[in-house]
Amino acid sequence: MTDYTPSNHKAINQVHRQKDHARYDAEAINAILNNNMLAHVGFTLPPGTADEDDWPLVMPMCYGRIEDTIYIHGFVSGRMMKALTSDNPPKVCITVTQIDALIVAMSPFHNSFNYYSAVIFGHGRLVTDPTEKSDALEVITNQPFRHADRWNDSRLPNKIDLQSTKVIAVKIEKASAKHRLGGVNDDLKETKDEELCKKYYSGVVPVKMVYGEPEASNYNQAPVPAYLNSEYLNKERVMYDANVKKE
Numbered sequence: 001m002t003d004y005t006p007s008n009h010k011a012i013n014q015v016h017r018q019k020d021h022a023r024y025d026a027e028a029i030n031a032i033l034n035n036n037m038l039a040h041v042g043f044t045l046p047p048g049t050a051d052e053d054d055w056p057l058v059m060p061m062c063y064g065r066i067e068d069t070i071y072i073h074g075f076v077s078g079r080m081m082k083a084l085t086s087d088n089p090p091k092v093c094i095t096v097t098q099i100d101a102l103i104v105a106m107s108p109f110h111n112s113f114n115y116y117s118a119v120i121f122g123h124g125r126l127v128t129d130p131t132e133k134s135d136a137l138e139v140i141t142n143q144p145f146r147h148a149d150r151w152n153d154s155r156l157p158n159k160i161d162l163q164s165t166k167v168i169a170v171k172i173e174k175a176s177a178k179h180r181l182g183g184v185n186d187d188l189k190e191t192k193d194e195e196l197c198k199k200y201y202s203g204v205v206p207v208k209m210v211y212g213e214p215e216a217s218n219y220n221q222a223p224v225p226a227y228l229n230s231e232y233l234n235k236e237r238v239m240y241d242a243n244v245k246k247e
Contacts, residue, residue: 028177064139071136084124102205127167148227
């Protein structure tokens with residue numbers, strides 16, 4: 001399986017803080033990508049695109065993954081689509097984060113989250129092959145439904161839909177995953193201070209994304225698909241074993 005371990009400490013995907021929480025293997029990266037549905041895509045505009053094109057842009061996007069390539073899509077004339085399909089496409093940074101708990105410490109400097117996050121680096125490529133474009137749109141469509149086959153349970157795109165939509169492929173060139181698990185880490189001395197412990201709460205507040213029951217549109221006449229039932233959508237997310245250190 002692909003490994004993205006940095007070649008040196010200056011590599012763009014090198015984790016510098018809490019290195020023991022980092023992973024660079026595809027198993028960890030893919031688990032985070034597979035279990036979430038919103039990415040933040042960072043890029044810069046090509047020179048001359050805007051009045052102030054030196055500002056970095058970060059945009060929330062739905063996505064899909066096939067092997068080591070992430071796909072995003074958008075309206076054909078959208079700024080991101082134009083930027084990532086220019087003659088000299090800018091570098092792209094994609095992040096995906098999953099928050100699992102609030103860590104509430106006695107000191108605000110020890111507050112934290114339990115989380116999994118992936119940071120991915122690559123270059124944009126316009127997808128022109130019709131088969132690849134169709135496959136990419138399928139995985140993007142299915143991603144929010146826990147990978148259920150919503151694509152083939154929909155009115156498939158027509159010619160106008162496809163002509164008005166661009167698909168961008170970003171091959172994962174460099175990447176890192178990072179996680180935090182566990183409880184509160186207040187200073188040991190303060191945890192033995194009875195007065196502080198009585199005065200200021202400390203603990204963990206679990207955070208979960210929960211799907212509700214479907215609410216049909218006013219023109220719907222179709223039955224609710226099984227994959228939209230909350231029991232299916234709220235099934236446990238299978239992440240990588242954060243206690244196993246991949247070398």
